[in-house]
Amino acid sequence: MTDLKYLELPQCPVATTALLIGDHWKILIIRELLNGTKRFSELAKGLDGVSNKVLSQHLKIMEIRGLIHREVYAEVPVKVEYSLTSIGWKLKPLIREMWKWGEIYKESIHTNDV
């Protein structure tokens, strides 16, 4: 598994961000967690169609990179909660801009004014 220490960050901050969350599932995971702490199964439900394997892989790498926090509760059956770290929360304005632009784009499609 890719370790944080071996992840060469690009000079450009935009490229850095693209590298860290620049893919479909990670973006949606952040979106989910901006609504608060979630359990594994809750995340899976919110991310329609994601497989266990893919979801757990993304969560793991995002935890390693410091974006999310994983809390295990010693209950039976086991309970695991995922939440954003402080730096993860700082992605909120970015996701908000994605939301805004997505709405603008969808509107522009309807008016044929792409």
Added chain:
Amino acid sequence: MTDLKYLELPQCPVATTALLIGDHWKILIIRELLNGTKRFSELAKGLDGVSNKVLSQHLKIMEIRGLIHREVYAEVPVKVEYSLTSIGWKLKPLIREMWKWGEIYKESIHTNDV
């Protein structure tokens, strides 16, 4: 090639944005074009390591989806310029947020405060 008409946009605006520009190369192409009109070779140089094939594929799909404009000049040798459309320009705040967060993240790495 995926046609705009057959691209089902998700309900969620965030997912829509993720679908349209949620990958490494597209983000960097937008970043480049926010600095102004560029020729194919200029883009290739700015996007270190991208192959002709991959670059032209992304440009084509982004043009189809209305994000960028392609202008061909009937010169010899031919000159082609790429620029953002009006809706493409509206990605500027989003890229700005990516820039800001990328800087924050890189800083946090240095201070071990991830």
Added chain:
DNA sequence: CAGTATCCATGAAGATACTG
């Protein structure tokens, strides 16, 4: 419940050579 272990299919990307 929250994953892991496999296996398979798909496709995105890279290198190279060639063309209008």
Added chain:
DNA sequence: CAGTATCTTCATGGATACTG
């Protein structure tokens, strides 16, 4: 110059079954 055409390689994702 600005691509296209191929071919190969590799990573990612999906389905399913199983486990602490």
